[in-house]
Amino acid sequence: MQFLKRATVEIDRDLLESLLSMATVIEARDAYTGGHTWRVSRYGEELAKRIGLDADGIFIVRVGGLVHDIGKVGIPDQVLNKQGPLTPDEYANMKLHPDLGRQILARHPLAPVVLPSVTEHHERVDGKGYPAGSPASVYGKLTAIADSFDAMTSTRPYRKGMEASRAIAILRENTPAQFDPAYVEPFVELWEKGALDHILGHANDQRLMLSCPSCGPIIAPPEDAKSGDEIHCPSCKGSFGLDALGDTFHIHFKRSLETKPTLMPDKCAVKSVLSCAKKKVHCMH
Ligand SMILES: [Fe+2]
Structure with a gap:
């Protein structure tokens, strides 16, 4: 997207808070997400630091991780909350969510900060991802690794989350076809030295799932x-x-209970990202 190539974005704190609050809607719609957006945000942040991104880049990945699945608000409940593997038609429906997210946020003043993670987290280096094929930015590539690792290690009612060591092996097996080796190896190193242990299985730095x-x-x-x-x-x-x-x-x-409980948005995740908010962010994609 041409308008994302280079931009300096003023971060209005109220605007950021309202955007992050919007992102928590997905936590309140998807019964099984359980802190997923927070973990993607935190894995991405650790990886961004590890590869030496500057403070602006780290912030973009942190905020983008929290917002990345916002397009899932447009996915029907029977697909989003299905307790089992998706049919081909349902999967095609689910695959629309990155572009739905782009459409929801396209005119938002903070779009240049979050759109790379929103639109590129299901892209693949070999061009077989969606919606475009391959990721354009480092931010999208980092969010893709964080998202995949969390998806594999999180338990859902119909399947148990896999051991982190197995998920790490799968990340490696799918590199360089799916993931960028320049970012997978630093992620593996973080995991090997235990630097992701306070995120794995957590819903917050202090809260274990x-x-x-x-x-x-x-x-x-x-x-x-x-x-x-x-x-x-x-x-x-x-x-x-x-x-x-x-x-x-x-x-x-x-x-x-007689009925399923009302799902609640994760306000804690919003607070944690607001606490590291910057005044101005330079985006270079
Ligand atoms: Fe996604």
Whole structure:
């Protein structure tokens, strides 16, 4: 996109907060996402630092990771929340989300900051990605690695997340066809030295994801969770009590709800990105 080639964007804090709040809508629609956008944002940030991007680049990847799946708001519930593999037609539908995101954000003043991650996170180096074929920017390439690693290591009700070591091996197997080797190896190095451990399986730097005893580890405890609180699984009707256990919680079944609970946006992720907001960002794609 020509208009994204070079831009200096003033970051209005209120505008950024409203954009990030929009992005949390997807956490409130997708029952199984459980902190995915936060983890993609944080994996991307660590990788951006590791490869030596400047502060502007790191910020672009951090914000882009949180917003990258915003186009999923246009994907029907029966596809987005399907408990099983997608049919070819459903998959074709799902593949529209990067371009839907582009259309939603195209005229947004902060578009140059977030569109690379939004539009390019399913692109492939060999040109077989979508919607364009191959990524144009380093930001899109970093978000693609972060997104794929989190998708593979996250448990969904119909399939258990794989071991991080297996996901790392798959990233390598798909390099250089899918991913850029210049960025995969630094990501592997980060993982090998344990620098991603505080993100893996977490919904926040302090919050470890909890296991729903019925359907899998996809409950993100609220930021202010404490012993005695009751939390609901977003995908089954289980309601559970929390008992503090070190820096996490033990979870025990309390009751079955009559209807599925209302999903909540992840306000904590918005706050964490706002805390590193810059005044001005130079985008060079
Ligand atoms: Fe996506």
